[in-house]
Each structure stands twice: as C-alpha cells, then as structure tokens.
Amino acid sequence: MILVKNIWKNFGGKSVLNGLSLEIPRGETLVIMGRSGCGKSVLLKIITGLLAADAGEIWFDGTEISQLNAKQLNAIRRKIGMLFQSAALFDSMTVAENIAFMLDQHTKLTHAEMRKIVDEKLSLVDLEGVQELRPAELSGGMRKRVGLARALAFNPEVIFYDEPTTGLDPVTCNEINQLIRDLHEKLKVTSVVVTHDMHSAFSVATRMAMIHEGKQIAYGNPDEIINNDDPILQQFILFGAPDQILNMANPVLQEFIGKRDR
Amino acid sequence: MLLKNRLHNTLSEIGQAWTLFFQTLVQIFRPPLQFDLLTKQLLLVGFNSLAVVLVSGFFTGMVLGIQGYIQLKPFAVEGSVARFVCVSVVKELGPMITAFVLAGRIGASITAELSTMKVTEQIDALEVMGTNPVKYLVVPRFLACAIMLPTLTIFSTFAGIAGGFIAVVSLFDVNGHFFLLEVQRNLFVASVLVSLIKATSFGMAIAAVGCYKGFSISTAGGAEGVGTATTGSAVISLIAILVLDFILNHILFNILGWV
Numbered sequence: 001m002i003l004v005k006n007i008w009k010n011f012g013g014k015s016v017l018n019g020l021s022l023e024i025p026r027g028e029t030l031v032i033m034g035r036s037g038c039g040k041s042v043l044l045k046i047i048t049g050l051l052a053a054d055a056g057e058i059w060f061d062g063t064e065i066s067q068l069n070a071k072q073l074n075a076i077r078r079k080i081g082m083l084f085q086s087a088a089l090f091d092s093m094t095v096a097e098n099i100a101f102m103l104d105q106h107t108k109l110t111h112a113e114m115r116k117i118v119d120e121k122l123s124l125v126d127l128e129g130v131q132e133l134r135p136a137e138l139s140g141g142m143r144k145r146v147g148l149a150r151a152l153a154f155n156p157e158v159i160f161y162d163e164p165t166t167g168l169d170p171v172t173c174n175e176i177n178q179l180i181r182d183l184h185e186k187l188k189v190t191s192v193v194v195t196h197d198m199h200s201a202f203s204v205a206t207r208m209a210m211i212h213e214g215k216q217i218a219y220g221n222p223d224e225i226i227n228n229d230d231p232i233l234q235q236f237i238l239f240g241a242p243d244q245i246l247n248m249a250n251p252v253l254q255e256f257i258g259k260r261d262r
Numbered sequence: 263m264l265l266k267n268r269l270h271n272t273l274s275e276i277g278q279a280w281t282l283f284f285q286t287l288v289q290i291f292r293p294p295l296q297f298d299l300l301t302k303q304l305l306l307v308g309f310n311s312l313a314v315v316l317v318s319g320f321f322t323g324m325v326l327g328i329q330g331y332i333q334l335k336p337f338a339v340e341g342s343v344a345r346f347v348c349v350s351v352v353k354e355l356g357p358m359i360t361a362f363v364l365a366g367r368i369g370a371s372i373t374a375e376l377s378t379m380k381v382t383e384q385i386d387a388l389e390v391m392g393t394n395p396v397k398y399l400v401v402p403r404f405l406a407c408a409i410m411l412p413t414l415t416i417f418s419t420f421a422g423i424a425g426g427f428i429a430v431v432s433l434f435d436v437n438g439h440f441f442l443l444e445v446q447r448n449l450f451v452a453s454v455l456v457s458l459i460k461a462t463s464f465g466m467a468i469a470a471v472g473c474y475k476g477f478s479i480s481t482a483g484g485a486e487g488v489g490t491a492t493t494g495s496a497v498i499s500l501i502a503i504l505v506l507d508f509i510l511n512h513i514l515f516n517i518l519g520w521v
Contacts, residue, residue, distance in 0.1 A: 048390050074392035082390045088383035102391045154391075 007056035018214035081151030303406035319418030323425025344444030347426035356419035361464035365499035373495035376476025411465030
C-alpha cells in the first residue's frame with residue numbers, strides 16, 4: 001500500500017535518514033521501532049507530506065507523492081488519519097468541533113449529520129459525553145482517544161500513530177494498545193505505529209521494522225523480529241520488551257542477558 | 263564566519279517571510295473565503311482594541327495640543343495649534359499610534375497563538391487533514407488587520423483631535439469654535455487618504471510579521487521559543503512600522519507631491 005524507497009533526509013548537515021526503504025502492506029499493523037532521534041517521526045512526516053525528503057520516493061497506492069501538487073496531495077491525505085504524539089487537538093475548539101473538523105472543511109454535511117458521525121467515532125474509542133468539553137479539560141488518555149476519534153472521522157484507509165503511549169500511565173497505555181488492536185480488527189485499516197515502547201510494539205504489531213541510524217535494519221512479523229540475530233535489535237528488545245516474549249534460546253540475546261545481569 | 267552565518271540566516275528569514283506574504287496574497291483570492299473565521303478575527307482585532315485605541319489617541323491629541331500651544335505661543339502663532347494637532351494626528355500620529363497599539367496587542371498575540379499551535383503540532387494536524395494553514399490561519403488574520411487598522415485609525419484620529427480640542431480649549435485661551443473651524447479648514451481628502459494608506463500598510467505589516475514569527479518557530483522550540491518569537495514579533499513589527507512610515511512619506515509626499 002505504501003512504499004518508502006531510498007529516503008534521505010538531513011537537518012542542518014546532520015543526517016537523519018540515510019537511504020531508508022520500507023514497505024507498509026495493506027491491512028497490516030506495522031510498528032516502526034527505533035531509539036529516540038533515529039528518524040521515526042521524521043519518516044512519518046515525510047510519508048504524510050509534512051516534510052520533503054532530500055532524495056527518495058514515497059509511493060501511496062501506486063502514486064509517487066513527492067510529484068503531486070497541493071491539491072493532489074490533499075486528496076491522498078483524506079485517506080490518512082493521524083494520531084499525533086501530543087494528540088494535537090485544536091485547543092480553541094470543543095471535542096465535537098475537533099472531530100468534525102475535516103468533515104466541516106471538506107464536505108457539505110449538515111450539522112446534524114456531522115454530529116452523528118462525531119458520536120459514532122467517540123463511541124468507537126470508548127469515550128462518550130465529552131462532546132462539549134475543551135481539550136484542556138481532558139486527561140492525557142482522553143486526549144489521545146479524542147485525537148484518534150478525529151483521525152477516524154473521515155474513514156481513513158491508513159492510520160498513523162506517532163508514539164501513541166508516550167506520557168501515559170501503564171493502565172492507559174494498555175487501554176490505548178487495546179484500542180489500536182480493536183480498531184484494526186473492526187475497521188480493517190492499515191496502521192503504522194511509531195514507537196520505542198516495546199510493550200506497546202509487541203502488543204499491537206502484525207509486522208515490525210527497526211530503524212537504526214536512518215536505515216532499516218530488521219523487518220518481519222513479531223516472531224521473526226524476536227528471532228532476528230541483529231545485535232542492535234536484540235539489545236533494543238531485551239531492554240524494552242516484556243521477558244515472556246523474548247526468545248531465550250537466541251544466542252545474541254543470551255550474550256546481552258549475560259551483560260545485563262552482570 | 264559568525265557574521266556570514268548571521269547574514270545568511272537574516273536573508274533566509276526575509277526570503278521566507280516574503281514567501282509567506284505572497285502565499286497569503288494568493289490564498290486571499292483563492293475561494294472559498296471563510297467568512298466565519300474572518301468575522302471572528304475582525305471582532306478580535308477591531309472591537310476588542312477599540313477602547314485602548316481611543317484612549318491612546320485621545321491622550322496623544324491632548325499632549326500634542328499642550329505642546330503645540332506652548333511651542334507656538336512665543337512666535338505669536340498659537341492660533342495655528344488646531345492646524346498643528348489636525349495635520350499631525352491625521353497624517354502621522356493617528357495611523358502610527360493605532361499601529362503601535364495593535365503591534366503590541368494583536369501582532370504579539372497572533373505570534374503567541376500560532377507558535378503555540380506549531381509547537382503542539384496543531385499546524386501539522388491541519389495540514390495532514392488537508393487544510394492549508396496559510397488559508398485557514400493567516401488569511402483571516404491578515405485581512406482583519408488590513409481592514410481593521412484603517413477603521414481603528416479613523417476612531418483614533420477623531421479621539422486625537424477631540425483630545426487636542428479639550429486640552430487646548432480648557433487649559434489655554436483658545437476659542438473652541440475657532441479651533442474646530444481650523445480643523446475643518448486643514449482636513450483634506452488627500453490627508454485622510456494618506457492616513458488610510460498608511461494604516462492599511464501598517465496593518466498588513468503587523469499581520470505578516472505576527473504570522474511569520476508564529477510559523478517560523480520549530481516544533482522543538484517549546485515555551486521558550488514561543489516567548490522569544492512573541493517578543494521578536496512585537497519588536498520587528500514596531501521597526502517595520504517606522505520603516506514603512508518613512509518609505510510611504512517619501513513616496514507620497516516627496517515623489518508624488520501630495521500635501
């Protein structure tokens with residue numbers, strides 16, 4: 001569905017993405033992992049057209065997006081929903097206005113029709129009765145849910161999650177992970193989750209990719225990732241993932257466990 | 263090397279500011295114009311600034327009246343104080359004081375609002391949802407400032423003349439009827455036009471600087487970045503108003519020969 005081909009990006013001489021390539025298959029939940037500053041969020045911004053790559057191509061359903069004009073790019077963006085790390089709710093609007101924003105901007109739906117969609121999307125994220133509240137009146141978890149409801153408002157084909165569990169308590173993290181899984185099953189959407197939270201990654205992923213120093217160093221389903229021999233990946237998993245999912249027989253992992261326990 | 267970098271950054275910023283300005287002009291003429299957003303900004307810029315503009319104009323006029331009378335009296339031409347107040351307020355101080363008030367009040371608030379939106383990824387969210395941030399955020403603010411600054415200048419000018427009138431008539435031995443007659447005699451259509459041209463230009467400059475400073479902050483700028491951008495916006499707006507005033511005076515009075 002989305003193909004990232006040989007993407008390069010640097011900021012003020014500092015290289016962030018170095019020829020990164022990645023495939024996001026339709027209907028999968030791909031988790032993109034990597035250390036802070038490895039270029040995960042930059043990649044997300046390049047895929048959504050918020051940033052331009054220095055070189056490389058992004059293909060969305062057979063269309064190369066860097067060649068598109070603003071109107072064509074916006075047409076692609078209407079197939080996308082994005083949950084930002086900070087939820088990025090418009091603080092001058094109510095929850096209902098936030099969720100209805102895209103509908104208000106790009107459709108001629110009546111107020112009542114929009115209201116119905118708002119209620120429907122809020123119930124999808126297990127949140128009701130908050131329509132008239134302002135974002136400042138919501139807790140962190142509620143803001144993420146509203147952000148997700150807003151991302152769902154236009155029935156996207158792909159949902160991007162930028163660090164969906166960052167800054168949340170463990171119980172709320174678990175609820176958000178459950179929500180991502182539920183939405184994937186209910187709506188059959190393609191999901192791309194950028195995170196360094198290994199609990200969250202293994203909880204939602206059907207496919208995983210690891211980025212290190214601006215390049216993809218591992219790709220596969222969660223089993224393949226656990227059994228991968230790349231030392232950087234194994235170190236990342238060991239220090240982040242719950243012990244019960246680790247493959248203790250993996251010799252690379254055993255080496256790191258030895259170092260960890262010393 | 264440091265000087266070269268600073269020069270490079272300054273030129274790059276000027277280029278980006280002009281790019282945003284031209285994008286704004288293009289988006290103004292690209293339908294649809296969202297009247298609800300424009301109305302909200304018109305109220306915010308205009309109605310909410312009216313009281314402070316009236317008070318500023320009134321006291322400026324009073325000071326002008328007192329100073330004018332005191333300075334003109336030794337030459338025995340204190341009768342010209344009305345002309346002095348009228349010409350100064352209409353051509354210079356009306357638009358200038360209004361612009362200064364709005365640069366501090368509205369320009370800084372535009373920057374604070376937009377830079378906070380940038381830092382909290384709200385502007386990115388707008389773009390991802392297929393809405394052009396220049397069209398949605400900049401155009402209403404730019405139009406509101408360009409429309410409301412001349413409107414407020416008219417009020418400020420009247421307040422200034424009223425202030426001058428009250429100060430001079432109540433404190434000195436000047437006939438009120440004579441003062442008003444002198445004002446009427448010296449109030450030309452060209453002067454009012456100069457005032458409105460200046461005010462519109464100042465309004466566009468305040469909005470352009472405010473919006474550019476708000477948009478130019480990096481997402482990682484944080485609260486400190488918002489503060490720096492807001493202060494920078496007010497300072498640059500004030501300087502831009504003074505430079506624009508000089509340029510417009512030169513063009514209108516020196517080149518075109520208006521009176």
